[in-house]
Amino acid sequence: MRLAERLMRTTRRQPAPALHLEPVASEDARTGNAPHGTEDDAQAHADVYGHLQLDPDGLDQNQGQDQGRGDGMPQAPRLGASGLNARSHLSAVPPAATVGMAIQPDTARLDAPDEADTAPIPRVPVNDATLFRAPRPESAPVSESATLAAPRADAPEAQPADAQATQAGQTGKSRPSARPAARPASAEQVCDVTTLTLHGDHYYEIRARLQDRLLEMMDLAAAESLPPDRLAAEISRLVEKLLREEFRQAPLNAQEQRQLVEDIRDEVMGLGPLEPLLRDPTVNDILVNNYRMVYVERRGKLIRVNTRFLDDDHLRKIIDRIVARIGRRVDEASPMVDARLADGSRVNAIIPPLALDGPSLSIRRFSKDPLELEDLIRFGALTPEMGEVLRGIVKARLNIIVSGGTGSGKTTMLNCLSRFVPHDERIVTIEDAAELQLKQDHVVRLETRPANIEGHGQVTARDLVKNCLRMRPDRIIVGEVRSGEVLDMLQAMNTGHDGSLTTIHANTPRDCLMRLETMVAMAGLNIGTLSLKRYIASAVDVIIQVSRLADGSRKMTSLSEITGMEGDAITMQDIFTFEQTGVDENGKVQGRFRSGGIRPRFAPRLAAMGIELGGALFDPGLSQ
Incomplete structure (x- = not known):
């Protein structure tokens, strides 16, 4: 611009x-x-x-001179x-x-x-x-x-208070007396x-x-x-x-x-009042409710900051500047938009008439140096034993779904898992707003596109999933499945594209399976419920559940393996879980990670890839 x-x-x-x-x-x-x-x-x-x-x-x-008068x-x-x-x-x-x-x-x-x-x-x-x-007027020079x-040279000097009182009594005129020095x-x-x-x-x-x-x-x-x-x-x-x-x-x-x-x-040169917040490495989210009210998330806690815009028009110009950089628009005909910043931060904006109090902006930030699995272990999000299993299931090309609520760390976990994909494999990523930060060289990044002002030209995630199957991918990574694209993702997992990864909004692994069924139905596929469940059970190998706890910390609360069907229900078993035991006097969540005590069925697949998991990892007495 x-x-x-x-x-x-x-x-x-x-x-x-x-x-x-x-x-x-x-x-x-x-x-x-x-x-x-x-x-x-x-x-x-x-x-x-x-x-x-x-x-x-x-x-x-x-x-400084007056204080000692x-x-x-x-x-x-x-x-x-x-x-x-x-x-x-x-x-x-x-x-x-x-x-x-x-x-x-x-x-x-x-x-x-x-x-x-x-x-x-x-x-x-x-x-x-x-x-x-x-x-400045020439007739009024300023010292x-x-x-x-300054008082005129011929002006009488100020007199002490008692002298003023005497003089006032002699002249019959009342004069204001000098007050004591202010405290x-x-x-x-x-x-x-x-x-x-x-x-x-x-x-x-x-x-x-x-x-x-x-x-x-x-x-x-x-x-x-x-x-x-x-x-x-x-x-x-x-x-x-x-x-x-x-x-x-x-x-x-x-x-x-x-x-x-x-x-x-x-x-x-930048995004105006947002720039200091974008330079702050401790800020994870920037939430602009209106031009006068801005919150940030630091260490899991929402804090209101003094940042503000001039008015609604100023905030709207900043939003326009963000979306224009990636060829998108936001107006009354299309009052909602998803975008991204140059550093990969995810942006959502909504304007009137849908936003009643003026334009609103939400920015989900990502570190310039993405977190790795070792960082999550150091933060207490998981244990070293759990990290060893995660490393093995990615290298062994298991199909993985990362499940969690908003702000729970799904994308961060997906980034960490992607580090274990070998560099000689071809990866195709599909996202609504590109935010994944893969370190491999052989990566093709695809992004959806909304319709133009005439309502034409829209490219959905489902369109991109279908297209990427023709691009000879070794791995397909979908940033998040929200609708009918899940059907094409499951088809890719079932047709030789093992090792695919995606995320989904769900509160538990069981809720994740139910959402998958619902989204397949949204694709318009006329298929029976039992057949659909079998299709899901054969495509998905592992569900990783992540959660944001009450104190703002993020943890991997379960690692579950899909084991097949039993009757008309999909069966699964928990390899690891997090059990919350309470909250301390500072509000910090207390708990421990526990092993399910069951050796996973995917262990032979890992062994075939040369990845051995020690039996001690699955000791039911293991807890941290």
Whole structure:
């Protein structure tokens, strides 16, 4: 997709919200020594905020100096890199001041005589239409270190509180007395600015406007010819330049500015807000419920993260970008789509009108370095003895079905089993969205295709299974059987393509057999129930059941062998099982793996391939 399109598609052209700062009530008002909301009080606040100058860097540069003041001046909440007092809140940008200043009302002098205000410092007029774009007025130079107007040279010096009281008694005028220095804010009073701005609408509005300017500055034709690392460096350079020259009044601290550079780079070159999650190796699933609500799965637990999109349109553009890469589409006529990312991650998206709360996106991630059987043993998903049997049944070319629920690790197990396929065998894989990560060289990968906008051109898994039988495969691996393709898969298993593998959604091995029967019926084959069961029993050798337990861990809960028919029922025996015994105080599932104590009927087939299974593997007393 061209860079211009990607930039324009993710930019909102709406006026930025204003930032209003609610002044903190005086100490007297908080302690009850003065009435709240009086006209004098309002005028005093107006006097304070009417003399504000702007700090172009938006940081608390005088904070360290002010904390140790000994002149009796009060400390008040400030907005800067360190935090925002909880008594002030950030909701909009003041219409009469450029955003990004560090506001320090504590340095305002309420006791200065009125004569000192004869030459007030002009305020910077900025409205929504010119926010962050208006040049700084020449008549209002801004000091790099001060955030308030310095008092005039001829202004009287501030007097101590007792002197003010004496003077007030002599003149008959009441003057506000100096308050004691404010106590340091407690943990409850301080709100982290990073958290606040990263979740505030103004941060995303600044990002959209900055992206607009970036689009105007970039030579898009030249940018498209740059290698990715050069392009990333150029984008970072331009964004940093804009922040220094045109957006220095934006209310962003140094950390937020760095985050802004990364966000825009991810938006231009990747998948926007999803990129940090995709770079996180601990994230297994990314679940976008709507543009403001994103969850991830880490170590089996769902956690809500601070990631968000600008709006529904922004999320929709990211979805379009994902599906366009593999030639698919999602629109009102086809509001659901399965896709994949370049790293093999599986993607499902659904949009309105089917998704009532806006577009929704689900990403199932896979490690760049796929797990191997030794990793599963180390994680406690199975025992070394079970791993030895799995290695043997793959090498001996038994037909295997991996059964399990959603997120139980079926594809991971299938990837692990595929490692034991000899490299001199030809493998054909069939998937709806390619996600298998085979290490062999002699692999042909096939993927289904949905119908186009006219309703033509659909290629189903069943079509591909039929076609792959003409491709001289040694092994057929179907990512998942969901419908009538199971009939063609069973036919392949029964016609010389031994060693085929597939997965199916089912909670137990017995449920797996029932689902196979149901899906064969979906193929429209007019066959009796008994004949169908015999067909399944002769085609399938082993069912591996995997499960996701209550604590989020995955385990191989059973390894079952199909032994044949008894009457009108398919018979099977469990070689290994996992027995759950309880849950500890931390919520971790406790249990043990047990051997069924039965030597499997497929043992002679393994022996014929030179694979010997020791009798101790099937000792009924074996448990771990």
